[in-house]
Amino acid sequence: MEIEDLVRAALAEDVGTGDVTAIATVPPGTRAVARITLKAPGVLSGFAVAEATFRACDADVALEWHVVEGERLAPGTLVLTATGDAAALLAAERTALNFLQRLSGVATLTRAYADAVAGTSTRILDTRKTTPGLRLLEKAAVAHGGGTNHRVGLYDEVLIKENHAAMAGGVGAAVRAARERFPDLPLVCEVRDLAELDEALAAGAPRLLLDNFDEAGLREAVARVGDRADTESSGGVTLDSVRARAATGVDFISVGALTHSAPALDLSLILEPLT
Known part of the structure; x- marks a missing residue:
């Protein structure tokens, strides 16, 4: 399955007809910066699919990765900074994290073996x-x-x-x-x-x-x-x-x-x- 198709299906499952909480609480046009941080030691993977998730929600999002895949990292490490539409960042948040957490878990366990x-x-x-x-x-x-x-x-x-x-x-x-x-x-x-x-x-x-x-x-x-x-x-x-x-x-x-x-x-x- 192509990454774009995978992301589309995952977002459809999560966002559905719309993020009602963001619609109710985030004024239209609000911009924000999202920072993803590591909370446990590990090895990261899944950057491409996480990036595709953010871009599917906001084509103009600015993404900056602060680490590389395969690197051993400590808790507290800043992984990604994403700047864009606040509601779009919230829509992408869970799906992007799900991909990153799952794939990074695989990479971390593999590193242990x-x-x-x-x-x-x-x-x-x-x-x-x-x-x-x-x-x-x-x-x-x-x-x-x-x-x-x-x-x-x-x-x-x-x-x-x-x-x-x-x-x-x-x-x-x-x-x-x-x-x-x-x-x-x-x-x-x-x-x-x-x-x-x-x-x-x-x-x-x-x-x-x-x-x-x-x-x-x-x-x-x-x-x-x-x-x-x-x-x-x-x-x-x-x-x-x-x-x-x-x-x-x-x-x-x-x-x-x-x-x-x-x-x-x-x-x-x-x-x-x-x-």
Whole structure:
């Protein structure tokens, strides 16, 4: 979904037929300055969609960003100054903050996971467990937090999971069929045990998704694979466990929580009238 369409739908949901409180309390033509401030430590993301929200309500709004996306910031940091029509700023306020808080929450949680594996060769991956309509924005937020993007959707990478393997007649058959049909696409094959790992390797899988392997199992799998394929750990990853998983030598760790469980980052907007 294009940002403009997303913003239009979000504003229609919130503003509806008009902001009745602003209509009643803000004299027409009043101008104001809005300042968005960070209230908790974090990493910001979502500037483009927040900016589009303010501009959808006031095409002439003046916006000044005081920080950059991906930067580690402390509470009290001034993030954005917006100067324009007061009623328009109020109409945009909640929607713009919702986007910023959601996406910055994803970036902040991703940074925590990336920090937890710092010094290893393991990279943190996102998944498709995203908010409907926000996938590209949330994946951008993961990148701002220091993570690496996995596939965008069902169309840009072959990811063989247990249900696909069952329909194809096994892991090896699924890998061979996918490589024949889509030879130019990246391919990842989920394996649940060492027998499936051997089968997938024999079929030519370039990356193995080691699903719900414990740490001992991951070490054994990584040693068995050697340099024949990349390895990815998934399933039940937490901030407490991710460092130990990275220590097993896997190349990637995919974390669904980055996008399905990230808490919103606390931001506030204060409006002051211009005289």
